[in-house]
Amino acid sequence: MEQHPADAPEHCPGTQSxxxxxxxxxxxxxxxxxxxxxxxxAPDPGVGLVRNRLSSxxxxxxVLSGKGxxxxxxxxxxxxxxxxxxxxxxxxGVLDIDVCGPSQPRVMGVAxxxxxxxxxxxxxxxxxxxxxxxxIGFLLKGPEEAVIWRGPKKNQMIRQFLSDVDWGELxxxxxxTPPGTSDEHLxxxxxxxxxxxxxxxxxxxxxxxxxxxxxxxxxxxxxxxIPILGIVENMTxxxxxxxxxxxxxxxxxxxxxxxxxxxxxLRLLGRLPLDPRVARSCDExxxxxxxFPDSPVVAAMHSIVKDLQAILRPAINTGGSxxxxxx
Amino acid sequence: xxxxTGxxxxxxVLSGKGxxxxxxxxxxxxxxxxxxxFKVGLLDVDLCGPSVPYLLQLEGKDVHQCAEGWVPxxxxxxxxxxxxxIGFLLKDRDDSVVWRGPKKNAIIKQFLSDVYWQDIxxxxxxTPPGTSDEHIxxxxxxxxxxxxGALLVTTxxxxxxxxxxxxxxxxxxxxxxxxxxxxxxxxFVCPVCSxxxxxxxxxGGLSLANLTNVPFLGSxxxxxxxxxxxxxxQSCITVNPSxxxxxxxxxxxxxxxxxxxxxxxxxxxx
Numbered sequence: 001m002e003q004h005p006a007d008a009p010e011h012c013p014g015t016q017s018x019x020x021x022x023x024x025x026x027x028x029x030x031x032x033x034x035x036x037x038x039x040x041x042a043p044d045p046g047v048g049l050v051r052n053r054l055s056s057x058x059x060x061x062x063v064l065s066g067k068g069x070x071x072x073x074x075x076x077x078x079x080x081x082x083x084x085x086x087x088x089x090x091x092x093g094v095l096d097i098d099v100c101g102p103s104q105p106r107v108m109g110v111a112x113x114x115x116x117x118x119x120x121x122x123x124x125x126x127x128x129x130x131x132x133x134x135x136i137g138f139l140l141k142g143p144e145e146a147v148i149w150r151g152p153k154k155n156q157m158i159r160q161f162l163s164d165v166d167w168g169e170l171x172x173x174x175x176x177t178p179p180g181t182s183d184e185h186l187x188x189x190x191x192x193x194x195x196x197x198x199x200x201x202x203x204x205x206x207x208x209x210x211x212x213x214x215x216x217x218x219x220x221x222x223x224x225x226i227p228i229l230g231i232v233e234n235m236t237x238x239x240x241x242x243x244x245x246x247x248x249x250x251x252x253x254x255x256x257x258x259x260x261x262x263x264x265x266l267r268l269l270g271r272l273p274l275d276p277r278v279a280r281s282c283d284e285x286x287x288x289x290x291x292f293p294d295s296p297v298v299a300a301m302h303s304i305v306k307d308l309q310a311i312l313r314p315a316i317n318t319g320g321s322x323x324x325x326x327x
Numbered sequence: 328x329x330x331x332t333g334x335x336x337x338x339x340v341l342s343g344k345g346x347x348x349x350x351x352x353x354x355x356x357x358x359x360x361x362x363x364x365f366k367v368g369l370l371d372v373d374l375c376g377p378s379v380p381y382l383l384q385l386e387g388k389d390v391h392q393c394a395e396g397w398v399p400x401x402x403x404x405x406x407x408x409x410x411x412x413i414g415f416l417l418k419d420r421d422d423s424v425v426w427r428g429p430k431k432n433a434i435i436k437q438f439l440s441d442v443y444w445q446d447i448x449x450x451x452x453x454t455p456p457g458t459s460d461e462h463i464x465x466x467x468x469x470x471x472x473x474x475x476g477a478l479l480v481t482t483x484x485x486x487x488x489x490x491x492x493x494x495x496x497x498x499x500x501x502x503x504x505x506x507x508x509x510x511x512x513x514x515f516v517c518p519v520c521s522x523x524x525x526x527x528x529x530x531g532g533l534s535l536a537n538l539t540n541v542p543f544l545g546s547x548x549x550x551x552x553x554x555x556x557x558x559x560x561q562s563c564i565t566v567n568p569s570x571x572x573x574x575x576x577x578x579x580x581x582x583x584x585x586x587x588x589x590x591x592x593x594x595x596x597x
Contacts (some may be wrong), residue, residue: 236425
């Protein structure tokens with residue numbers, strides 16, 4: 001159920017609004033009488049479906065950034081692989097809700113795979129034994145196929161991804177998002193809040209033009225009451241592979257993520273340097289953590305995972321983890 | 328209400344992927360066109376992440392109303408570069424615009440119909456990443472307008488090239504001519520040892536252009552000074568005329584001007 005139907009008039013107050021069906025903009029709208037009756041304000045049945053489906057997922061984490069191209073998908077992939085490597089018996093899922101530019105199939109090395117629908121829902125694509133991936137990329141004919149959809153159709157797809165994927169038991173579900181603060185984000189936030197979302201990790205790069213958009217994303221999280229687990233700065237510095245001189249390709253002209261985290265009283269989880277090998281591993285879909293164990297990115301990721309576990313730990317204890325390793 | 332009256336040519340700057348440099352290319356192209364003697368408008372339809380006001384150091388400027396509509400913000404005293412962005416309408420630079428499609432479409436329509444551009448030669452439209460509401464709305468409204476074409480920006484990475492292919496399919500479906508592909512963030516030259524590293528791999532833009540049969544417009548190296556001259560509201564052509572970026576933009580302006588003469592001819596013959 002949409003706040004604004006596809007055929008809504010320009011100044012539609014939103015179907016959930018108190019004034020739905022009653023303001024001047026509603027005159028002549030085909031939905032006016034439904035809105036005015038208050039039926040549209042009833043709770044979205046999708047919230048319950050999503051809650052049921054995700055009840056077997058212990059931790060749900062959103063990866064957000066206002067800006068595009070800062071490394072949301074790269075970080076999502078690295079985090080997933082790092083979490084999955086902690087314990088082979090615990091499954092980690094990746095859900096890519098970037099409908100117009102899905103990157104997870106390529107970054108996780110499963111481009112071209114197909115998903116199947118079964119009685120219990122969509123079966124995700126398995127990368128390793130304990131990593132499952134779902135993305136709209138698996139539903140397209142080829143990489144050139146564009147998904148030219150307005151908001152309501154994107155929201156419908158996201159609802160289905162959240163309620164109809166057969167993840168099985170998951171320790172973590174990491175949700176990769178598109179840039180911005182619009183339809184995809186509103187939908188995901190609304191559905192996940194009814195399903196015990198742990199919070200969001202915000203990715204940024206050091207330069208002001210990225211921080212500018214990321215501050216908007218922080219404002220969005222505040223408005224939507226999404227807890228922010230921390231900030232990760234990506235592409236911090238580039239170290240020349242020949243002479244090992246570090247250069248700030250994206251200069252932190254206003255203090256970078258550290259200053260922003262301080263201003264907003266948020267935790268800086270870590271900084272990932274710019275390593276061309278890691279960038280390439282994304283294109284090739286290989287696991288940078290095992291391919292290049294000497295990369296400074298890997299060290300930074302391990303420390304981020306440790307911090308993240310500490311943040312999420314209280315929830316783990318109360319969750320009564322019977323599979324706790326005692327050996 | 329007639330849209331974009333007084334605008335002679337329209338150029339769209341598109342990319343499937345975010346953070347590849349659409350706004351940097353848009354602002355640098357606008358500045359370069361202005362330096363070449365044209366009157367230029369720059370419209371930022373990225374509502375959730377408007378970067379143009381910051382890139383041209385116009386943050387905090389206000390848009391005024393006049394009888395003809397909204398008066399855009401001028402980046403120079405001679406009023407040869409007019410800019411419109413949602414950034415000028417927000418109270419605080421940290422404010423987020425949490426809007427679903429219909430509201431975004433409404434404001435874009437207003438940007439296209441209510442801004443008093445006066446006589447401008449080129450209107451450059453900077454877009455958000457993707458192929459969704461903003462793009463569909465712009466495309467629908469440009470149907471009957473003199474749109475010269477779209478400029479696609481990509482980095483060399485496969486993830487970006489893939490998204491750019493989607494954007495090309497979008498242009499095809501929407502009947503928007505494609506001016507060409509511009510590759511950004513190509514290689515980084517170490518300032519100490521001059522070793523060039525292709526951080527985001529290399530050659531992706533060129534192979535995309537070849538594969539899809541669209542012109543290749545050149546590649547811009549990773550150059551922190553390019554970002555810096557934008558931040559001062561200056562064109563890289565004036566700041567550093569010998570830089571590779573300046574060369575790319577000079578050629579780009581030439582190509583666009585030539586192309587625009589063709590569109591005028593076609594329009595005249597109709």
